[in-house]
Amino acid sequence: MPEKASIYLHIPFCRSKCAYCDFPSFAGIEELMEPYTAALAREIDAAAKLQAPTVYIGGGTPSYLPAPLMEALLKKVIGHFYLEEQVEFTIEANPGTASESNFRLWRRNRVNRLSIGVQSFNGRLLKNIGRGHNAADARNTIAAARAAGFDNLSIDLIYGLPGQTLSDLKEDMRTLLGLWPEHASVYQLILEEGTPLEKMVDKGEVSLPDDDETFEMGEAATGALAEAGYGHYEISNYALPGRECRHNTAYWLGKPFLGLGSGAHSFINGRRLANPENVQEYIQLMESKGSASTEIVTDEKARTIDYLLMRLRLINKEISFKEVGDTLSVDFKGHFNIPLTKLQAGGYITLTDSSFRLSNKGIRYLDNIILELSKV
């Protein structure tokens, strides 16, 4: 039997760069699309022929890749890896960058799930964050995906946007629920250092909602989704029953995955590997050496914190000390007894002799919990 692992492919191209974005994605380098997909094909050829329960093409904006390049890539993935019969195969699509005919092409090549980066249905807010689409593009893209036969859609929204009010957020939630996607990711905006948005905020050109307003938005989003029957299974993710994202859940559970493309990371055979974020460097390495990855060596503490950072995101699944011990070969309870007791006293977790889980308060303060555990 081939080894089992989820597959991730990174497409680093975007039509324009959003003001808040610090991902390894780039606008204005379309001339690299062809050599990049050739390099990616080379990396796939060199990879082990894994059995894949899930495949995820993310970015960047994968839907910005011209149809013939995407088709060749999809055929390469299908031809090389053993995709399980019930594979979950997702592509990220941004409104205005893919049509019904793109979606039909993808479906013919085993893609069965789309993650659509809407972020907001409010044109004024989309402008404030420099998104390259408007509200009509978002609706049209979702309609095109349904028309092409996709019955597993995820819609991304962001709250805490510059100029956003609680009533704007509630309106976005009503629109989202009216479209009835199978899955929704609702993230809080993080003001990343060095982004154009940070400069705009510093100069007073736009202002962000304060912490209380942002907190209320998060609560309102969760409440609206819960009332509509979506399960809140991860800090920022909600799904109708049985529609949780299997690919991301594999990350959160610490299962093996192979990442291909610039900036992609892998966790395979117990080793962590990373490719360079620079697109040209990635292409050159693939052309000259046939490999672009380097191993990331970490100590036991860093591995434990990394694992918890991901695993704690699955808010409904308690973490047993045996599970952590089996996964990381560490005496978790022995090492972390003091911070765990402290976190329980603060109401952030509920602790038993054999496991712990986040409390409702802990869900909102995950960063503080990780900080406390990191002090050991």
Ligand code: SF4
């Ligand atoms: S589309 Fe996504 S990856 Fe591209 S710049 Fe915007 S936020 Fe970043």
